[in-house]
Structures are given as structure tokens and as C-alpha cells.
Amino acid sequence: MRLVVARCSVDYIGRLTAHLAPAVRLLMVKADGSVLVHADGGSYKPLNWMSPPCWLVEEPGRWTVQNKAGEQLVITMSEVLHDSRHDLGLDPGLVKDGVEAHLQALLAEHVLTLGEGWTLVRREYPTPIGPVDLMCRDAAGGSVAVEIKRRGEIDGVEQLTRYLDLLNRDPLLAPVSGVFAAQQIKPQARVLAEDRGIRCVVLDYDQLRGIERDGTLF
Template structure:
């Protein structure tokens, strides 16, 4: 990882044109030659960037102009995309720091509470959908994709469960398609649906009720056994 702190300007050309006026900024140059330009304030996103695959070439500054007031750049970095004509040209007027660090191999981000975890815990604790419920299987296959959980409730009816971290209308539509297809199978019909998520938007809840689905709020900490609580059915 190369970190450059400098007074710089930048010009991006190609599929779009964008420019950054001269200001003090931080440049990150990654091992794959990706270049990201950050400011002191603002969001976590870079002001401009060039993603890999790309190449970086340092261009020597032109000879000084006769005008002593014309600033001469210390260096110019030209970053060219390999799969398009996009070019990011960064002009460094004054470099405060230019350091390189070997970060080694990164093990990657370990996420907790993703949909797969919610699915696994609910499958292991399937009676949360009702007393006497039994798991059929996770990732129940259909012609349009796998249903997160297929179960049988205490009355012997099949239940298709769609799980999201944050439940929106798209998730309800997905469950609708699954249930419509599953109810064509005489071996398992009728199949009812449960839309389960850590949070569910009011619009998604209204649509789910109109489609005849139950909405279930999943308390992840409780499912992990870290807190006491009762799952709520709406």
C-alpha cells in the first residue's frame, strides 16, 4: 500500500469527464495499481478513483516556464484502465509524504448476523414459527431458485420462509413467486408463507398481509442465546 499526502489536482476522462481542483488530499495506491483520492472531510467514499485492472505511469514534469509564478508539478501520475479508454491523471504540486507499507495477506471481513446466519439459527429453532413445527430443509430447491427454509407447521401444512436482514417489498415479491410455484405441486400444497427479517418496512408488512403472509421479526441476539426474548408474529 502506497500512501501519498500532497497538494494535487486530478482530471478523469473517458466514459465520463470529471476534475478535482488543486487541494491537499490523500492518495492510496494499492498493490493491484488501483488508485483512490480522498479528502479530509466528507463521506468514506473517494472523491475519484481508478479500479483495477489498470496501469500507472509517472510522467516527468515539463521544464519550468519563464513565468516564475507558474507552479511546476513535482510529478504527474497517469493511471490508465486496461479494458477501456478511461484515464485518471493526477498532478502533484507538492508532496508532504510518500510512504509504502507491506500489509501482507488480508484474511477478509468476517460478518456476523448475515442472512445465512439467520437462516441457520431459524432452521435449528424452527419451533419459533409455531409449536410442533418441523424443518423440511434449508435452501429448498425450486425451478426459480431455492426457498430459504421449507418447514411443516404443527397442523401439517407446508411453510415457505423467506429470510432477509432488512425486509422490503422485493423480499415479499420473492416469497410470492415461491409460494405461487409451490402451490402448483399437489404433493405439498397448500403452502403458506412467512416473511422473516430483523426489520421490515411498513410497505413490505402491508403487502405481505395482503398476500396472506405472516411477518416475523428475528431477534438475532436472542437466536444466538445471548438475550431472553420472545419472537413476535404479526
């Protein structure tokens, strides 16, 4: 990663033309070859940029960045205030908190969230069209298939419906009811689920993790 702070003007020449008048800006050159021009504002979005594959040609006071299509980003610098290079190494990537696998593990551990007297039969219960997130038994001993999503949408309801259709063909399990559990459930998905006799449950991720809120613990 190369970071340059310079007073510069920027001209884009391609399918259209654009011009940035002289000002102090941050120029970022990434290891993948991309070049980005940032101001001290506008959140994360650069004022202008050139995506890879592109090539940077440096001349005194002037950078010319060109891509395969012949488009150019010409940066004219009147003063360089900072120029540094940093090896950031291999990035491990973003790990999202609250992904479905985490929700599944937490709900399996706290299955009583779904109802008093509930027990977990198995996580990732196999079916010919894929595993059901949780197979449980309710207080009356009935089989319940639980599909877990971060965001509950119609596709998730359709998925659970297909699981229920197959599971209810097994005389050792039938009748199998369904629970659609998510951190957020879209209104259309809730209507479809309830129309099909599927119960909807909104999950509180913080409570499942036992995080204290308002003086109480889950």
C-alpha cells in the same frame, strides 16, 4: 500500498479543473495503480483521486498521474514528512454478519421462534424454480414455506408467492401457507404479503444468536 504524508498542492486537469491549495495530506498509491489524496477529515472519501488504469510519473517534488482519457492529477510537494511501502497481500474480502445463509441456519435451529409446536422439515426445500429456504410444519401439522431475507422487499414477497403457487399443486403438501421472515420488512412488502395471506415475521439476529440483552437470553 505506498503511503506518503507530504505538504502538497493538487491540480486536476481534465473535463474540468480543480485545485487544492498547499496543505499536509496523505497520498495513497494502491497496488492496482489508483492514487488517492486524503485529508485528516471528511471520513473515508478522498479529496481527489485517479482510478485505474492510470500511470504515475515521479519527478523531484512532483507527481503526475494520467489515465487513458488524458486526464491528469498533478501533485506538487514542497515537503515530504513520511514515505513508506507495505505489502498487504491478498485480501480475503468482506464477510458480512447476518447474511441470509446465517439467518437461515439460525432460524432452522430455533424454528420455535415462528411458533410453539413448529418443526423443521428441511432447509433448501427444492422446487422447479429454486429452493425454499425452510419447509416447516406448524403445531397443527400444516405445511409452511418460509422465505428469509435480510431486508424484506416486494421482490421477496413475489418470490415466495411463486413458491407457494407451485407447492400448493402438490397434493402431499397442500395446503401450504407462507411466512416472510426478515430483519427488516419494508411497509409496501408487508402490505403485499398480508394481502396474499402471507405472515410477516421480523427477525432479531442477536436473539437468534443467543446474545444477552437487557439481562435475558433468547
